[in-house]
Amino acid sequence: MITIDRIHKSFPLKGETFTALGDVSLELADNEFVTIVGPSGCGKTTLMNILAGLETPTSGRALLDGKAINGPGPDRGVIFQQYALFPWLTVRKNVEFGLRTKGVGREERRRIAEHFIELVGLTQFADALPKMLSGGMKQRVAIARAYAVNPSILLMDEPFGAVDALTRVRLQDQLLDTWSQEKRTVVFITHDVDEAVFLANRVVVMAARPGRVVEVIDVDLPYPRNDELRLSPAFTALRNRVWNAVYHQETPA
Amino acid sequence: MTTLVESPPQQRAGVPKKKNRTLLLNAISIVAGIGVWWALSLAGFDIPAPPEVLKRYGELIADGTLGEDIVASLTRVLSGFVLGVALAVPVGFLMGWYGTVRGLVEPWVQFFRTIPPLAIIPLAIVLMGIGETPKIFVIFLASFLACVIATFQGVVNVDKTLINAARVLGANDRVIFARVVVPASSPFILVGMRVGLGSSWATLVAAELIAAQQGLGYRMQSAQLYYDLPTIFVGLITIGILGLLMDRILLLAETKLTGWQERR
Numbered sequence: 092m093i094t095i096d097r098i099h100k101s102f103p104l105k106g107e108t109f110t111a112l113g114d115v116s117l118e119l120a121d122n123e124f125v126t127i128v129g130p131s132g133c134g135k136t137t138l139m140n141i142l143a144g145l146e147t148p149t150s151g152r153a154l155l156d157g158k159a160i161n162g163p164g165p166d167r168g169v170i171f172q173q174y175a176l177f178p179w180l181t182v183r184k185n186v187e188f189g190l191r192t193k194g195v196g197r198e199e200r201r202r203i204a205e206h207f208i209e210l211v212g213l214t215q216f217a218d219a220l221p222k223m224l225s226g227g228m229k230q231r232v233a234i235a236r237a238y239a240v241n242p243s244i245l246l247m248d249e250p251f252g253a254v255d256a257l258t259r260v261r262l263q264d265q266l267l268d269t270w271s272q273e274k275r276t277v278v279f280i281t282h283d284v285d286e287a288v289f290l291a292n293r294v295v296v297m298a299a300r301p302g303r304v305v306e307v308i309d310v311d312l313p314y315p316r317n318d319e320l321r322l323s324p325a326f327t328a329l330r331n332r333v334w335n336a337v338y339h340q341e342t343p344a
Numbered sequence: 345m346t347t348l349v350e351s352p353p354q355q356r357a358g359v360p361k362k363k364n365r366t367l368l369l370n371a372i373s374i375v376a377g378i379g380v381w382w383a384l385s386l387a388g389f390d391i392p393a394p395p396e397v398l399k400r401y402g403e404l405i406a407d408g409t410l411g412e413d414i415v416a417s418l419t420r421v422l423s424g425f426v427l428g429v430a431l432a433v434p435v436g437f438l439m440g441w442y443g444t445v446r447g448l449v450e451p452w453v454q455f456f457r458t459i460p461p462l463a464i465i466p467l468a469i470v471l472m473g474i475g476e477t478p479k480i481f482v483i484f485l486a487s488f489l490a491c492v493i494a495t496f497q498g499v500v501n502v503d504k505t506l507i508n509a510a511r512v513l514g515a516n517d518r519v520i521f522a523r524v525v526v527p528a529s530s531p532f533i534l535v536g537m538r539v540g541l542g543s544s545w546a547t548l549v550a551a552e553l554i555a556a557q558q559g560l561g562y563r564m565q566s567a568q569l570y571y572d573l574p575t576i577f578v579g580l581i582t583i584g585i586l587g588l589l590m591d592r593i594l595l596l597a598e599t600k601l602t603g604w605q606e607r608r
Contacts (some may be wrong), residue, residue, distance in 0.1 A: 178606060
């Protein structure tokens with residue numbers, strides 16, 4: 092369980108204090124798929140970096156199963172928007188990277204890597220270098236790499252932000268597919284309202300200046316989710332609700 | 345010289361036509377260049393014709409002079425270059441990784457970079473005598489300065505996201521350095537090595553003016569006293585060919601080692 096307890100984050104910017112996050116509190120249950128959606132500058136990436144342990148809050152606490160988060164750890168996998176694959180390593184070696192730092196033996200590494208590469212459907216590209224892959228494939232490698240170290244939480248920072256709309260829909264389906272086979276707590280950041288509703292158990296809507304949570308919307312739609320659901324009235328109704336929460340905030344961005 | 349009338353080989357399937365075309369153009373250009381040289385010497389300019397230079401080549405190879413000169417020059421260049429690179433890579437890494445080291449070292453590197461290595465020669469002679477030491481030192485300095493800047497730039501330019509990605513996968517500073525920073529900056533280091541080799545080679549001839557007994561630079565210097573133009577040409581052409589060969593070897597290493605790069 093993740094507990095975000097009155098987190099405040101500010102830093103100096105051009106001689107003034109910029110408040111990235113003002114008093115954010117949230118609780119995330121195990122194996123929950125939570126999406127965070129909001130305009131740019133609402134501090135959603137800052138929040139994710141705090142959970143990843145890459146940044147520290149100015150005040151307040153972030154807890155993982157009751158223990159304070161200080162620094163990155165293998166219990167939290169991170170997927171970055173810019174893929175962040177090591178370009179000099181093959182797909183397989185990228186997926187094995189975290190296992191190697193953990194000291195997992197060669198054969199075990201290979202077995203685990205093979206499993207997750209298969210899970211994201213890239214078995215035939217296992218020995219390819221990242222430069223030979225499309226953006227969508229790269230992001231699937233990043234997902235396999237994060238999964239390989241067996242984290243209990245996956246933090247995803249606009250992972251599909253850089254791919255085209257068609258690929259994005261396919262990646263969303265594949266992510267849910269992967270997630271349903273290997274359940275983890277997922278914190279997924281996006282600025283795409285459809286994506287936020289389609290993937291999540293809960294959608295957290297944030298607003299900017301200062302970064303804060305304005306609304307948390309439960310998505311009571313069954314998994315597996317498919318095209319039919321994407322076009323259903325129930326989905327549209329939820330989508331409209333989230334849309335209004337994002338775009339009709341009192342201080343428009 | 346024999347005339348070169350060769351049609352480009354077409355039988356090898358898979359070789360792009362464009363590459364053949366480039367090679368053909370290269371060959372035409374070289375033949376034309378030699379032709380112009382020959383024409384100029386026939387037109388009365390005071391330079392030796394290609395056959396004369398070829399003949400001198402034969403003589404210098406036959407009596408072993410050229411071989412010894414090449415060995416002497418290559419030994420100097422390679423020792424200076426290897427020493428320079430061996431020091432530049434760790435220093436560059438330290439400068440890129442630790443702000444303190446950067447602050448302490450950078451002013452000196454930037455300062456010495458503005459002084460042509462050749463300008464150090466008088467000082468090197470006074471301090472180190474006229475043996476091998478000052479020659480190798482000047483070449484060392486040339487390659488060190490070129491390579492240290494490139495390595496430092498390489499480390500500074502490592503994508504922050506890659507470092508974060510390694511960190512969240514459980515890597516500590518030591519692992520990040522060895523498995524992210526070193527490979528990520530290798531393209532910069534190899535470019536630095538090529539530039540360093542170029543400036544080492546460029547410094548060689550001048551360094552061999554310091555009372556050398558052997559070497560391509562020395563040979564040309566002494567030929568100058570006897571107005572021996574063919575020998576000077578032999579020296580120049582040999583330096584050019586050797587420099588080109590060494591650069592190609594490094595280029596090959598670069599392609600092999602940094603082929604993973606995405607080129608836009």
